[in-house]
Amino acid sequence: MGQPKSLKQIEQRFSTATLDPALFSALEDSTAAKEACSLLVSHYLSTDSDAYNRVRQYLQTALTSGDYEKHPERLAGGVREESQKYARSAAFRSLVLEAYDYRCAASRLRYITPDYRYLVEAAHLVPFAESQDDRPTNGLALTPNLHWAMDSQLIAPGPDHRWHLSPAVDALVPDNRWLCELDGQPLVLPRDPRWQPDRDALAWRLDHLQR
Known part of the structure; x- marks a missing residue:
């Protein structure tokens, strides 16, 4: 052959x-x-x-x-090479999604296709550009729309392990209901306490919520 x-x-x-x-x-x-x-x-x-x-x-x-x-402790600190950035990003995604069992930390939605594609994404709490931190404790699993909403400071997870809504979101607009319904809802946490989100990172997110 x-x-x-x-x-x-x-x-x-x-x-x-x-x-x-x-x-x-x-x-x-x-x-x-x-x-x-x-x-x-x-x-x-x-x-x-x-x-x-x-x-x-x-x-x-x-x-x-x-x-x-x-060795997830190595996922903090500056990136020296582009190849290192890709490898760290892949490790961050894998560790975060596995920690949350591929379930959204806000909506609780979970779906895995037969060829292993997932509904959720790995989202940084403190953006990588600011934190240089790819450890899973600086991340959440979120559906793409809620990832966008968090990065747009419309919603934020707080140190109280609950979701908070920006006052800038008009609750009287029917199209905003999908965001308003999250206000006060509990944050889905990993079963393994090692991977639960860092309290300071949660506080950072809450501090940056649109006021």
Whole structure:
């Protein structure tokens, strides 16, 4: 059987894979995983430079992101390289969504498609540009519309673990009902207390609510 000559051929040959337990254990070591990935990419994609570069870049980001997920304390502080930014962003998203079990922290909505796409997004409490903090305690899982509403300072989660509505939102306008109904509602919290939102980050959000 000849070697696949493109990424498409590999995707056609392999839809799922099961690793031997011993191999899985060995690949838990990040150095071993990086070496294995490098060997596989070089072996199967050496004749397709475009696929080779895309898969290599993807694996580098995925492996670095995996390291961050194992050590979330490293997700705070300045970003030195663009690749580090992508890896940290991916780790932040993964950790936050998993912490909230893919459920919106405001509406409680949850939906996962068969191909593992989610209704919610990972939203920073204190924006990354200001905090340089990608730790999951600086994040919430929110549906896109409520993510936008929070970043627009129309709603805010407070240290009291409740949602607060900006006085700028006119409650007499029927179209604003979806926001008004959140006022005073409890914030959905992760089951694991390690990932519950940081009190100072919640206070920051409440302080920046439109008045």
